[in-house]
Amino acid sequence: MTQREYFGTSGIRGPVGTAVDAKLALEVGRAVAAETDRVVVGRDARTSGPMLVGSLTAGLIECGTDVVDIGLASTPTIARGVATQDADAGIAVTASHNPPQDNGLKLWQPSGQAFDQSREDRLEDRLRTEDFDRQPWDSLGQRSSWSGAQASHVDAIREAVELPESASLSVVVDLGNGAGGVSVEALQEIGCSVETLNAQPDGRFPGRPSEPTAENCSTLAATVAATDADLGIAHDGDADRMMAVTGDGEFVPGDVLLGLFARNAAGAGDRVAVPVDTSLLVADTLEAVGAEVVLTRVGDVFVAERASEEGVVFGGEPSGAWIFPEDTLCPDGPLAAAKLVELVAEAGPLAEQVDSITRYPTRRTTLEITDKTAVMEQVTAAVTAEYESVDTLDGVRVDLGDAWFLLRASGTEPRIRVTAEARDPQRADAVFETARKLVEKHV
Secondary structure, eight states, rough: OOOOOOOOBBBBEEEEEEBBOOHHHHHHHHHTTOOOOEEEEEEEEEEEHHHHHHHHHHHHTTTOOOOEEEOOOHHHHHHHHHHHHHHHHHEEEEOTSSOTTTEEEEETTTTTTBBOHHHHHHHHHHHHHHHOOOGGGGGGGOOOEEOOOOOHHHHHOOOOOOOOTTTOOOEEEEEETTHHHHHHHHHTTTEEEEEEEEESSSSOOOOOOOOOOOOTTEEEHHHHHOOOOOOEEEEEETTBBBEEEEEEOBOOOHHHHHHHHHHHHEEEEEOEEEEEEEEEHHHHOOOTTTTTEEEEESSSHHHHHTTTTTTTTEEEEEEEEEEEEOOOOOEEEEEEEEHHHHHHHHHOHHHHHTTTTTTOOOEEEEEEOTTTHHHHHHHHHHHHHOSEEEEEESSSSOSSSSSEEEEEESSSEEEEEEEEEEEEHHHHHHHHHHHHHHHTTTO
């Protein structure tokens, strides 16, 4: 297959003016129009968003496709709007959790699932060969706007989540100056008392960096700890991600949150889709209820693909992307926030639930590698020859029973990431050293 020029693991994304510009947005619109009649378009709060939406819309309309513009909206609102508006696709102009100088385009199917690799590959071919179908003046597409997208999303969350009548929870929501206001409205609709941080949309992200990491959510943690709030919620710039803080002000690690969601969703015989870099704690937590994990490549697109399969009741990434396939196949941060509130209302304080999950020591490093492809080929051959339980789904992952390690090349940088985990700290150290030396031996 020809090397991909445009799409990464999560749509198109990069610095504005170089990797992403008006010309690219125009041509993506033209390419998508070749396979669609009606497309929903929306954007996050980034300052480059209106410019890119204008170019994208022009490309779609020029090639005969109608555009439903929903304006500033969370990415899950856009993804859900595709089916609601009887459209063929949706396009979110967003760089998700990336810094303000970046922007991008992520495409959605009517099911709520992101475009899979085969659909992206078709668009790659059209973009590379400029295979567009421009229309004459009397066959151009039409543009309309839809102001009810957020209300429709709120209604869907309200139907999916129900708190006990006696529940009266207080939640602090840190929107990170992003487009996740739908989360506040939805939580209020299901009966929560909500306070906000960084609620004003601002594509410069002045309140905190967009990605909801523990470091970036320190103000949220301090606020929750200093008040009588039951928990805190944090979103990234387009609210496809959701992370949480306990009522005590502890940031909940992504693997632990994944374990909690998975345990609540799964029963005997069920499966949960997780990427290859997920902690052992998720598999161990599911084993206790008779369920199991199925591994995917890293990226919510791949998690969603497995979540669409029969018997897979939940999918998630430790980075904060949560997929509830009975409701939608897009990572829906506002829905996840409401689901977490529901879990707290039914099962007790988040801090106690977090404490019920056994955590394991994980070791990570990133090695700068000039020719990562050649090195990974050599490493994969060596590991496959030496170990029995090897998975090459995404990088090379070795299952040692009581431990595992993963060697995986970055999709965008000249780096190889080394991850190791075990149930025992000394064992984790030893496995990590073995894995690191495997890479260094072939550099």
